[in-house]
Amino acid sequence: MAPRKEVFEGVEWRIRVAADGSSEALVPATGLARKAWLGLKGLISGFALKVRMFVKKAWDVGTNDPRKVIHCIKVGLALAIVSVFYFMRPLYDGVGGNAMWAVMTVVVVFEPTVGATLYKCFNRVLGTFLAGFLAVGVHWVASQSGERVEPFVVGASVFLLASAATFSRLIPSVKSRFDYGALIFMLTFSFVAVSGYRVDKLFELAHHRISTIIIGSSLCILVIMLVCPIWSGQELHSLIVRNMDKLADSLDGCVTQYFYQSGEGTNSKEEATDNKLQGYKCVLSSKASEESMANFGSWEPSHGQFNFRHPWKQYLKIGASMRSCAYCIEALNSCIKSENQAAKLIKQHLGSGCLKVSSSSSNVIRELAETVKTMKKKSSTTDLLAEDMKSAVQGLQNDLKTIPHLLNPSAIPGNKTLETACSEATTPTVTLMELVPVVTLASILIEISGRIEALVDAVEELAKLADFGINDDKSKHSKMTDKTVSDAKKQTDGTMKALQRV
């Protein structure tokens, strides 16, 4: 809206149409001042537009995930509470005027999830403890060595320990668990050791620093765990379930779209479908977040359905297994977009087989998602669906075997005798090039089903490691199992029928 209005205003006073139809630029009476005013106006409206866009984006961030807003309020709350230390005389004096360290601790250790906050708190306290003791020791040695040598002893120790701590942060196993602790170690060590040269009551300084940091950390832990806590582990768990569903939707959607491709339905529906098809891309790009969540998850105490030693690492294996499926879906997508169009005959011939494989595969993935989500073993359903998938793959392979009679050998130059024989026996015929996209698609589908079997194993391993329960109500369980399988079959049959209609 804003830019259009601006342009319109500009046109209105700059151009004057003369009687003969020609136009000329208007030299404004007020000259420079007006120009400057307009420039300023343009700048301001441009800036206002940018601000409005930014506010919109920020608003979207907030409305898409209201927990982010809650996180912000939690940070503000924790900081406001810790400020009380400043305002209340006894508390302030209790830590010798060093209450500021508590405020700083809250600012730097407060993270969106419980796990990340615990990681930072633990590292900060541990790093401060170690560095504090070491620095007091170094200071004692330095002070014994005489006033002239003292700065050199302190300087050398700072140099050596800072180098060593920095180096430790570059070792992957240390980095994943103690990166922040090493930073705080360096910070506290330099702080206390160097201060020793000027501050008299060094031990008291170290003591105050440690106690304020413990106060700040405890406050953070209380606020993060009591006010709408967000658990890294729970997030990872939900992410894996969500990604499984997306994977299933993509797989299903890609293959269905390929064999329909008539493009029925409204635009908005198509857009929604497109979003579904692109779901596998989330799986491709979630490695880094999965890893950090699993890392922070291991810091979290028992919460909800998860014990303290929940096998978060296994989720990473499931994630990797899902990514290997997603790579194949990416290749599948390229088949679908290929310029080399498949013959309708071949599509019809392999369509139902491919759709059966894709829908039974995605049913297996959805069932796995359900298993992970509910944390209940439902092995019989999974097994049945996996069997269903295997038989669908077998069916597709049989379909592939019966293709040759559809091929047109006339495409081969210098094979005329054969052509005469075959063209009589088999009508209609297709060339091999029209076959390639569908065969490629079918063989990638078969590969995907193989990778899904690996995913089933990974989820079973998780169920074993995390000791998933078994549905107590046996009759309900078997009923549910039957229902799930028959639902899945019904869905597949529906797709088949729809295909035949097209």
Add this chain to the structure above:
Amino acid sequence: MAPRKEVFEGVEWRIRVAADGSSEALVPATGLARKAWLGLKGLISGFALKVRMFVKKAWDVGTNDPRKVIHCIKVGLALAIVSVFYFMRPLYDGVGGNAMWAVMTVVVVFEPTVGATLYKCFNRVLGTFLAGFLAVGVHWVASQSGERVEPFVVGASVFLLASAATFSRLIPSVKSRFDYGALIFMLTFSFVAVSGYRVDKLFELAHHRISTIIIGSSLCILVIMLVCPIWSGQELHSLIVRNMDKLADSLDGCVTQYFYQSGEGTNSKEEATDNKLQGYKCVLSSKASEESMANFGSWEPSHGQFNFRHPWKQYLKIGASMRSCAYCIEALNSCIKSENQAAKLIKQHLGSGCLKVSSSSSNVIRELAETVKTMKKKSSTTDLLAEDMKSAVQGLQNDLKTIPHLLNPSAIPGNKTLETACSEATTPTVTLMELVPVVTLASILIEISGRIEALVDAVEELAKLADFGINDDKSKHSKMTDKTVSDAKKQTDGTMKALQRV
């Protein structure tokens, strides 16, 4: 070694074999003390083993990338220099005893690369400035509102601004550029605003904090840029070139291995080949590091061949394009490992075509790597190689078209009349199932060549944006071009010949 020795010792004194051949547990004379000693010994040797493993790992980190060791020394050096502030009375007094902020700044802003350090320095200074001014303002308002209301005004402002700053860190566009600045803003604002309640000379405090932070930041920038600087941009540039070479090696290696598969050569050679084949996985997993390098690269001043506004974002596009090729190589790999073995006849028929496509494709990638590496346009070579690739793809498609006469229609049940006619005309024959893996491989190869064309476009876009030079020596250039193309062709021909020998 250690655990085995322990077990042996245990056996030696615990079991005594009696005359009748039965064994019984020995009750040791020294009892508990000996047990404890052995337990302790086991613990110590286990710990020693762990320490040795850790030291080995650390040593590997250092030897694999000596620049990491240099980085550690740089951190130590910067900290030792900044400690001088403490030891020299005039400097110490100059910042009112707040020299500690300079030390802390060095610890937290010193990063391995120039870009990351500049990002942190800039953010720290900016955040401190903004927060300092705002906090002094809020303090003035609070102090005007009376002693009773003051804590509430300060508390409310801390709550509001901390919430707002935290929220801004959750907006992606702010996060990528100003995440650290927002954190420092919160830190400084709470620090100065809350201190206002107890500290009299607030303006001086803010002033000292800002000047010490500027001193610390300047020192960091000097050390990071003068002592063996590591530039994020240069790192990104090298990473992209390295990944291109890996991609080319993987593509070449996969296809060659598939059509050889006889497994000649020594084990060590095979291992080296395996490493080469897995190179594409580096491409798959380098998205996050590419993004952070590009982000930090944009903070860096002109260095080496790179200007200040070098188009680092374009490298991300090249990276994405490479990843889309790598997804296909992953699918290719699955074809190669497929249980469904292809017939030898078909392998021979399509082998030379596939190898031509793979080697011409990898030649294009290697040439692109060379273009990016030297930052010189050599469009004629690239064009020639791309043409070569296209004609190889055309050849492979023609090979695919001539397949049908190799097919065995006898695989189709109930097609006996045709079988008789065809089996006479075409010998030898293969079933379609034996064809599927090779056809899939061929069509994925064709897809890869399409994606490489997109990669060529992305690199050309980079050459345009970054204004790559043209090789000055024209005769040398054309000579080089010819040489490159003929080298590439020679390599392809060599592979072909080797294949025929197998």
